[in-house]
Amino acid sequence: MEHAARNLLTQQRGEDHTDAAKVADTPAVQTVLGGRTLRAVSIRDMSAHHVNTLIRVPGIVVNASRSTPKAQEVCIRCTNCGDLKVLPVAPGFGTFTMPRTCMAMRPSEEMGG
Numbered sequence: 159m160e161h162a163a164r165n166l167l168t169q170q171r172g173e174d175h176t177d178a179a180k181v182a183d184t185p186a187v188q189t190v191l192g193g194r195t196l197r198a199v200s201i202r203d204m205s206a207h208h209v210n211t212l213i214r215v216p217g218i219v220v221n222a223s224r225s226t227p228k229a230q231e232v233c234i235r236c237t238n239c240g241d242l243k244v245l246p247v248a249p250g251f252g253t254f255t256m257p258r259t260c261m262a263m264r265p266s267e268e269m270g271g
């Protein structure tokens with residue numbers, strides 16, 4: 159997020175934000191999410207309905223790491239027939255299993271096959 163803020167600041171200075179040297183000349187910035195309108199949610203009150211929403215949690219950060227993105231859907235295309243399928247990935251720690259055969263060749267489940 160800080161990198162995006164530096165890009166924006168470089169852009170506002172009228173310089174090329176895609177030029178890494180220009181971005182490096184821009185002073186480091188700290189971003190603060192506008193938390194005044196967000197009601198604080200204690201860790202004990204966090205639940206599944208907070209997933210994919212921006213929340214504010216009071217506390218002290220003792221460790222931080224980069225989050226790892228996880229696909230919600232996977233789009234696959236058959237190299238033989240070009241059949242395109244969008245398949246959901248299981249939520250949480252669930253993974254995606256790549257089909258071993260072309261899904262166009264399989265009898266459709268709706269047709270009772």
Ligand SMILES: [Zn+2]
Nearest residue numbers: 236238239260
């Ligand atoms: Zn195919």
